[in-house]
Amino acid sequence: xxxxxxxxxxREIVRYRAQLGGFVSTEQxxxxxxxxxxxxxxxxxxxxxTRDSLLCHFVLDSVxxxxxHVNKLRVDQLQRHPYLRFAQAKALYELRRRRIHIDxxxxxxxxxxxxxxxxxxxxxxxxxxx
Numbered sequence: 001x002x003x004x005x006x007x008x009x010x011r012e013i014v015r016y017r018a019q020l021g022g023f024v025s026t027e028q029x030x031x032x033x034x035x036x037x038x039x040x041x042x043x044x045x046x047x048x049x050t051r052d053s054l055l056c057h058f059v060l061d062s063v064x065x066x067x068x069h070v071n072k073l074r075v076d077q078l079q080r081h082p083y084l085r086f087a088q089a090k091a092l093y094e095l096r097r098r099r100i101h102i103d104x105x106x107x108x109x110x111x112x113x114x115x116x117x118x119x120x121x122x123x124x125x126x127x128x129x130x
Contacts, residue, residue, distance in 0.1 A: 005038055070092055070102050
């Protein structure tokens with residue numbers, strides 16, 4: 001029911017939310033190409049329209065975010081997350097295999113394939129429980 005968001009874009013938002021495990025920031029909507037296109041289209045027709053004009057319509061439920069159990073998941077399961085590339089998923093798995101258990105995101109800093117921004121972006125989605 002948001003002006004400028006049609007059924008295709010709405011489906012893309014729902015699909016991406018499912019892949020992520022939920023949104024922790026409205027800024028994540030900008031990861032979706034259909035949302036970026038919708039904003040660009042609206043800006044062409046309305047010079048006062050900004051991305052915040054769209055993002056302000058969304059409410060987040062961070063309690064509903066599903067986490068990745070890094071100490072239990074296989075490489076193929078880890079790499080399904082949009083923020084993890086195959087090399088990162090494999091490095092996580094190998095670190096866990098060497099150490100038996102990963103206790104915190106701090107341990108990911110040892111891995112060359114993770115930048116500080118990668119870790120920061122992933123943090124809300126990681127669970128280190130047994």
